Amino acid sequence: MSLLYSSAIPTESVTAIEAALIKVFNTTDVTSISLLAGGLSGAAVYKIVVGNQPYVLKLNAANNTAASTDNLALAAAAGIAPSLKYEDKPAGIVISDFIDNQPVRATFAPDKLIEKLADAIKAVHAIPFNGEGKDLFETVDALIEQFKNAKLLSGPLFDECFRYYETIKYRYPRTASDKVFSHNDLNPTNILGDGERIWIIDWDVAYLNDRYVDLANAANFFVQTPAQEHVLLNTYFDHVVDDHKMARFYVMRQVCRIIYSLLMFQLAGQQKPAGYTHDQEMEGIDLRAFGSLMALGKLSLAEYEGQLMYGKALFNEAVQQMRTPRFADAMAQFE
Missing domain, CATH: 3.30.200.20 (Phosphorylase Kinase; domain 1)
Structure with a gap:
C-alpha cells in the first residue's frame, strides 16, 4: 500500500x-x-x-x-x-x-515500578550531553506571565501560589553538579512497558536541567506515599539520601505541579469554545476527583473541560502542599 x-x-x-x-x-x-x-x-x-x-x-x-x-x-x-x-x-x-505497550502500572507492583523508574531516570541523567540548558525559573516566570496576560483565571489562590513560588525561586539551590541531561516531561504517556522493562519516548523537550525535575515529575504521577518517595530516592541516589535532597525533591514536586497546571491552562485557553467564559471556581477540585471522572470517561485531556479541570486540580494540590509544615521545613533547608 x-x-x-x-x-x-x-x-x-x-x-x-x-x-x-x-x-x-x-x-x-x-x-x-x-x-x-x-x-x-x-x-x-x-x-x-x-x-x-x-x-x-x-x-x-x-x-x-x-x-x-x-x-x-x-x-x-x-x-x-x-x-x-x-x-x-x-x-x-x-x-x-515499535513497543507493544503493556501499561506499566498493570505490569509491575508499585514499588517495583518506582525502582524501575528511578533506574531509568538515573540512566537518562548519565548520558553525556554538551547542549545548552535553560534556566528552570526563567521558564516558569514566562509561563506565569503568559497565564496572567491571558486572563483565564484569577483570584487570591493564584496570588498565594505565586508568592510561594517567588520564595522558592530566590532560595532554591542552583547547583552545577545537579545539571544533567533531563527528559523534562516524564508523564505516563511517555513511559512505555514491554512486560519486562520500561522505555521512555518523546524527547522533544529534553535538555540540560536540574536533576530533581525528572524525579519530581515521575513522583507526581507514580508516587503515592512517603514510603514510595524513599524507594524512588534511595534507588536513584544509591541509598545516600539526606534531608537536603529530600527538601529539594519535595519543593521541586510543587514547582512541577505549577508548571503542568499552567501548561494545562494554556491548552484550555486554546480549546475554549467561542464566547465561553471560564469557570473561576477552584474550591473542591482535586486530583482524586479529576482521576475519578477520567476513569469514568467523563473527561478527556484532549478537550477543554478536561484540560481546565486538570489544571485546577494540579494548581490546588501545589498550593495545599505549600501550606504544610513539611514545605516550611523543606524551605528551611535552603537557608
Missing part, C-alpha cells in the same frame, strides 16, 4: 516520508497505517507495518523539530528510548522501533 492512498498521512508529508521509507527499508510498501496519538504535543504519531514488522512514524510540527539537538539519538543509543531507524530533523520525520 502506498502512502499516497492513505488518508491518515497529510498529503504534504507523503514525498518526504516515502523517501525515508526507501532509505530505511528500500520500499514504500506499507501494510497498514494507524494513528497512535496526535494533538497535544503538536506531533502526529503513527504505527506503520513494513515487511510484517511494526514501527513508529512520528511527524513533528514544523516548529518542534528540535533541529539543533540529538536528544532522541542519544536516548536511543543509551538503550532508554526505542531503537532509532531514521531521523530527518528539518523535515520533522522520525522512524523508530
Whole structure:
C-alpha cells in the first residue's frame, strides 16, 4: 500500500516520508497505517507495518523539530528510548522501533515500578550531553506571565501560589553538579512497558536541567506515599539520601505541579469554545476527583473541560502542599 492512498498521512508529508521509507527499508510498501496519538504535543504519531514488522512514524510540527539537538539519538543509543531507524530533523520525520505497550502500572507492583523508574531516570541523567540548558525559573516566570496576560483565571489562590513560588525561586539551590541531561516531561504517556522493562519516548523537550525535575515529575504521577518517595530516592541516589535532597525533591514536586497546571491552562485557553467564559471556581477540585471522572470517561485531556479541570486540580494540590509544615521545613533547608 502506498502512502499516497492513505488518508491518515497529510498529503504534504507523503514525498518526504516515502523517501525515508526507501532509505530505511528500500520500499514504500506499507501494510497498514494507524494513528497512535496526535494533538497535544503538536506531533502526529503513527504505527506503520513494513515487511510484517511494526514501527513508529512520528511527524513533528514544523516548529518542534528540535533541529539543533540529538536528544532522541542519544536516548536511543543509551538503550532508554526505542531503537532509532531514521531521523530527518528539518523535515520533522522520525522512524523508530515499535513497543507493544503493556501499561506499566498493570505490569509491575508499585514499588517495583518506582525502582524501575528511578533506574531509568538515573540512566537518562548519565548520558553525556554538551547542549545548552535553560534556566528552570526563567521558564516558569514566562509561563506565569503568559497565564496572567491571558486572563483565564484569577483570584487570591493564584496570588498565594505565586508568592510561594517567588520564595522558592530566590532560595532554591542552583547547583552545577545537579545539571544533567533531563527528559523534562516524564508523564505516563511517555513511559512505555514491554512486560519486562520500561522505555521512555518523546524527547522533544529534553535538555540540560536540574536533576530533581525528572524525579519530581515521575513522583507526581507514580508516587503515592512517603514510603514510595524513599524507594524512588534511595534507588536513584544509591541509598545516600539526606534531608537536603529530600527538601529539594519535595519543593521541586510543587514547582512541577505549577508548571503542568499552567501548561494545562494554556491548552484550555486554546480549546475554549467561542464566547465561553471560564469557570473561576477552584474550591473542591482535586486530583482524586479529576482521576475519578477520567476513569469514568467523563473527561478527556484532549478537550477543554478536561484540560481546565486538570489544571485546577494540579494548581490546588501545589498550593495545599505549600501550606504544610513539611514545605516550611523543606524551605528551611535552603537557608
